[in-house]
Amino acid sequence: MSNQSSVERSTAPASPLLSVKQLRVDLPVAKGTLHAVRGIDFHVERGEMLCLVGESGCGKSMTSLALMGLLPRKAQINADCLNFDGVDLLTVSEHERSNLRGARMAMIFQEPMTALNPAYTLGNQLCEALRRHQLVSRKAAHDRALYLLKRVGISAAEERMRQYPHQLSGGLRQRVMIAMALMCEPDLIIADEPTTALDVTIQAQILHLLRDLQQEFGTAVIFITHDLGVVARIADRVAVMYAGEVIETASAQALFHAPSHPYTQGLLRCIPTPSKTLPGSRLQAIPGVVPSLVDKVEGCAFCNRCDHADERCYSTPPLQTVADRHLSRCHFAHQLANPATINAQEVTL
């Protein structure tokens, strides 16, 4: 797998590019405190594609904003460790932070129309991204922008450089965003639902491009999405989030073939999959709704929707290792990971 090759290519396999331990994000809201992210652990290796997957409100976007230092001012961020290639992101000054942002870690947002400045030409914005961080001539910046626009598949790039964001279609704008993120050759790109607003044909093209570039430049990517189809096709590793926690991490293969957390299993069962689900049959929906994160959540956050829950689930489950590099936050993780105890056909998607 590409996962293997990209990890081998890294210079220091012992230390991950980004390591996050016990990250918490709290937001004051009218009714109290919203615990948007409740102590999550994950790491990103150099050059790998990590997918953060979860439903709306599970804290995946808050996590990405916390990493970029773009959280709302009133948000409170705590962590045992938030380390980006030797830099402690918790104590770093705002000045150093803005030197990192764009240069070493870049972000691609869901809606490129709101992320691009409507009043400047694309060439202007692309060049600014580079010249903010590096001492290069206008000409050099222009050349690099032109090269990247061509590289992301934009024809008539010279002409596009003089255009404004509104003159482009959604797919082209997202290509420009990718080019912009690559201007300084960052080590890490955080892509927050970059293809959700696009048509399926355009989505396939953008994902193809992102995967190509990621492998060519050896950039690590945190890809945030709610679409399990996308996850299956592009991820090296996956972290599944639920109610502000990472509840399962595994390689893409392991997660889809042997999910061990009841929530992951439920998610995989409830999407109609061609040739696996009978058309017109009832889908196995997950009953109930996500708990409110405004108050303290006691025990397992998923227990009120879970088929396997018993009295043990009133206590917070630890993150358990079910296989090599496969962690699950469930009291029953070992039982559920063992195909003998569950209907293997239901789980194997």
Place this chain on the structure above:
Amino acid sequence: MSSVAHHLDPLALELCALSKTFKLGGGMLHKSRTLKAVNDVSLRVPRGQVMGLVGESGCGKSTLAKMLLGLTPPSAGDVLINGKAIVNANQKALARHIQPIFQDPYSSLNPRQRIAQIVGLPLRIHGIGTSKEQAVKVEEMLDMVGLPKRAAQQYPGQMSGGQRQRVAIARALIMRPDLVICDEPTSALDVSVQAQILNLLLDLKDEFGLTYLFISHDLAVVEHLADRLAVMYLGQIVEEGTREQIFTAPRHPYTQALLASALTPEPGLGVPDIGLGAGQPDPTQPPSGCAFHPRCPVAQPTCSQQAPTLSAIAQTSDQATRQGNQARVACHFA
């Protein structure tokens, strides 16, 4: 009902050469441009079936839905519901037969009304029953869509997206329509909730004998729900057939590309390189000949000169034709 009577039933929905043209711009210095949002669309939907309608954004799916609902008049052509043309039908009479469920349950419900008022509004407008009878009907309907009794006194703001979509479904079905236009009903919902709503739609279809026109860009969902499928590109239907015909043997290169770009949750397959080029061309200046030819991987010189017609695929059996099952495709080389 005997099977013979059923066979003679008029189609639930029939579109005859339906078109909608918009005039854009125009002024002292600019010439106005015409946009053919829907261009000569003919479609027959038998009673009790789910017709899926797929295509990229801007292909005219929603304009088509608006014409069916009587929200915008067609520029040409006819819409027949239960065999009757709706062109001059009054909006109130039409609303008894056809109801919409929209994509965004956050903006389609009045935030300042209680759920009971929202769901009961159609009954009040049509003057059906006393207010007591209406309240009973609303309660029944909320129960059918799986909402608790107390939901009746809540406001939309107190509900989750899935619950709101249930309210929208209850409102659509309280008049017991024959035909429901579902315009991306689950694309604003999370996957775990999407499954609940799809199950509900399937249950209610059997319960009330509904016919759905199901508009979606999610091919997995359409494959799960639809009996038949129509694929639209730049205002025209380019292929139509049963679910099996479309998903197992798509004829049109656009349908093939659309199916190839659907990402199923199967790890290790990677992202397909569909080679479609950039997005749709400007719909105000559609390409000559076949509208798909600039993006088509198998285009020939004739494709840019001559527009293909949507014609029945030859191999379809006589029986299939009689049952309205014939497949149609608009491509010179299909």
